[in-house]
Amino acid sequence: MSERDVAVLVGSLRKDSLNRKLAHALAELAPPELKLSFVEFGDLPLYNQDLDQNPPEAWRAFRNRVKAADAVLFVTPEYNRSVPGGLKNALDVGSRPYGQSAWNGKPGAVISASPGSIGGFGANHHLRQMLTYLNVPTMPQPEAYVGGADKLFDESSKLVNDSTRKFLQSFMQAFAGWIAMYNDAKMRA
Numbered sequence: 001m002s003e004r005d006v007a008v009l010v011g012s013l014r015k016d017s018l019n020r021k022l023a024h025a026l027a028e029l030a031p032p033e034l035k036l037s038f039v040e041f042g043d044l045p046l047y048n049q050d051l052d053q054n055p056p057e058a059w060r061a062f063r064n065r066v067k068a069a070d071a072v073l074f075v076t077p078e079y080n081r082s083v084p085g086g087l088k089n090a091l092d093v094g095s096r097p098y099g100q101s102a103w104n105g106k107p108g109a110v111i112s113a114s115p116g117s118i119g120g121f122g123a124n125h126h127l128r129q130m131l132t133y134l135n136v137p138t139m140p141q142p143e144a145y146v147g148g149a150d151k152l153f154d155e156s157s158k159l160v161n162d163s164t165r166k167f168l169q170s171f172m173q174a175f176a177g178w179i180a181m182y183n184d185a186k187m188r189a
């Protein structure tokens, strides 16, 4: 099976982020054909349409990195029942200039995590709404809302919950299948 470059976007910018720990666990549990690499967006200037004619270098580099990826994986917390502003900005920056969106047609998956019990459901679905518009065919199942995320890692950030590990492994396996299915369909089209 051919190797797939999966761009990982972690919605949280903080150093000790639970979502970043989760993303590292996903990278370890992914099947070998998926190569996950983190794409950072915390330093992207805020999207401003006035800059489209002469975009900041950070926007160009971010767009090019996303364009080069075979797939995109979003791992995000929920802020006020939606996605954190930094992630929204990254989606906006990647989506322009009009007609040249870096997201277009990249198979994607979403996983959200929170110390709370509903696991970032609101952020997960706000993100899915945006991804529909951006033409990111997003894996419908398994849905992944990781609740109680503050209990899942030890002091060295290692995942310590076996049932979560199994679930994350099956999630990544399903994502590999989703990417393969999408690419097969594209080849046949």
Ligand SMILES: Cc1cc2nc3c(=O)[nH]c(=O)nc-3n(C[C@H](O)[C@H](O)[C@H](O)COP(=O)(O)O)c2cc1C
Pocket: 012, 013, 014, 016, 017, 018, 019, 020, 077, 078, 079, 080, 081, 082, 113, 114, 115, 116, 119, 120
């Ligand atoms: C601005 C802000 C808004 C938040 N809103 C929510 C929320 O709507 N739902 C929720 O479950 N947790 C919310 N939280 C708590 C986060 O889930 C928690 O801080 C989590 O650890 C953030 O993810 P991270 O560990 O990856 O940084 C919020 C936290 C912040 C800082």
